[in-house]
Amino acid sequence: MGEVTKRRADWSNLRVFFTVAQTGGINAAARALHLNPSTVTRAVEELERQLNVTLFLRGPRGVTLTQPGEAAFARVRTMEKMAESLELEVADSETLPEGRVRLAAPDGVAAYFITPFLPEFMRAHPGLDLSIDCGLWPDRPLDGEADLTLTFSEPTQPDAVAQAIAHVHYALFASREYVSLYGAPATIEEVLLHPYVHHSAQTHQKELWGPRVEAWQVLTHKRIETNASAVVIQAVRNGIGIGAMPTAIASVEPDLVMLDVLKVGPAKLWLVHHRDAVRPARVRLVKDWLKSIFDARRRPWYRSEFVHPSEFAARIEAAGAPRESGTRQTG
Template sequence: MADIARRRADWSALRVFFAVAEAGGINAAARALNLSPSTVTRTIEDLEHQLNVTLFARSPRGMSLTEAGEMAYQRVLTMERTAATLEMEIGDLEALPEGKVKLAVPDGVAGYFITPFLPELLRAHPGLDLSVDCGLWPDRPLDGEAELTVSYSEPTVGDLVARPIAYMHYACFASREYINLYGELNGPEELLKHPYVHHVAHTHQREVWTEEQKALQVLTNKRIQTNSSAVVVQAVKNGIGVAFLPTAILSVEPDLVMVEGIPPVAPMKLWMVHHREATRSARIRAVADWLKSIFDGRTRPWYRAEFVHPRDFSLPAVAAAKALAPA
């Protein structure tokens, strides 16, 4: 083993050889490496002695590679490219999470379930800036392609990584005043007697709905139709009618009431999507890790795959969840 080690060319010597081959002469290579010409000359001579070959043909016009030198040059060129790639990849992993990260997130998820926890992220990483595209103004798009997407749709094409980060359990909700005024809804058929606030995007993952739930969506008295989650929540809060909302809404609107007589809809997966190479960047990785933490079902049971009844995560569980979240 010791003999093999002695026969191996030194990395620093190969770097000098590469510089001479690229520059075509000792003096130019010495300037590029910030070394003396005598040091460069001695390094090349030692390398040739070690390899027992002549790497350069010397002439008054400069230095040119011999056949052995050309072979060595091609090998060292591959090594240089590998080193450059390694430096870029590892450098990204170790870099500080600074700069802008663009998110694409549905407006309700962004407004109700992500924004309240933004202070945690920005305090932990003061060099980060966020661009949050909720898709509400197609004629005023935010610059750049989204680097992280949170979506109810799983992508099926492209070089993308998609993982479920939360399960949204949709149930029927009303305001407490509405229930006090009109009474409890004691079965799915009673939903047809009440004004319904309908979000037009509430069609994702319908394959998990029962036939009865699909029929109810068609037959309900849609008093309000909207593409805004904020409109749905505010309409329900103000007693206009009932709507299906994720049980997670109680973490930010604890005065709403889940209607016990209407069975919850099967959960919908919330996906985090990004290009395969994206999380090599420290800034994107920091935001991705933060997103996973705020949708962690261990501290926020409303995001678990199994249905957890709101009475089992009655607030102040929210305060406890925030206290457990990473700073």
């Protein structure tokens, strides 16, 4: 026991413990830290072994601190405040947008709606580096917590600053070649005759898709089922079948045709960060750049009202916005 208590506790485990104590549960802490619940549980158990104490009492409604846990929480809270003060002092000294910024974003958003604008942005800021974590390997995230996060889930953390920067509308799409070979379904019932490329999020986001679409999806022939938006887009683009995706895809993939049988949404895309995360100039720069990418005045497909892809070019021209690299006109 003496040897165990002399071991120095891992700071990453202390931060996990601190978040669990703050949020009151393993799952809530996992969401706040962008980790798997099992990873959070292992970190707490490892810390308990290192300290040779029980820090939490587990119950059906979450966790509560034991007496040793209360003492540990008070100490770690002091450490956290000292760390924040140090970070703020260092951040205040940063006046140039240089260094690494960590961004977390859904894979489809990152690949199709952010990456096309990366070359120009990175050329303009040679001292800036980006890490983009798409969450596809949740047990092996990129090093470090995200400075900025794009998410379709409205954040609930009390210390989070969140802004809805885009409205994302969904519709059914097929490739031009697929429509030429098999025709375009005219009704939602006719879609059932076609192979469907299904994103698993559509099963869980019931508030977005609604009971009618949910019932229809039960009957579809899910030729492909995936949890990656990039797979859906590439599968449909290569003629495997029909799939639901953001109407914004028509701005970057002209070979995809929207089918006028289903409109869903909009879902809000949130830009989230800790209230102190944007102190460094490099993070503010990336934040402003992201907001410009999803600016509905320049890109009408991100407006709250539905805009058909056939109207994209006219809406852009009416707004007087210049055509940019990364965006293709659609007709």
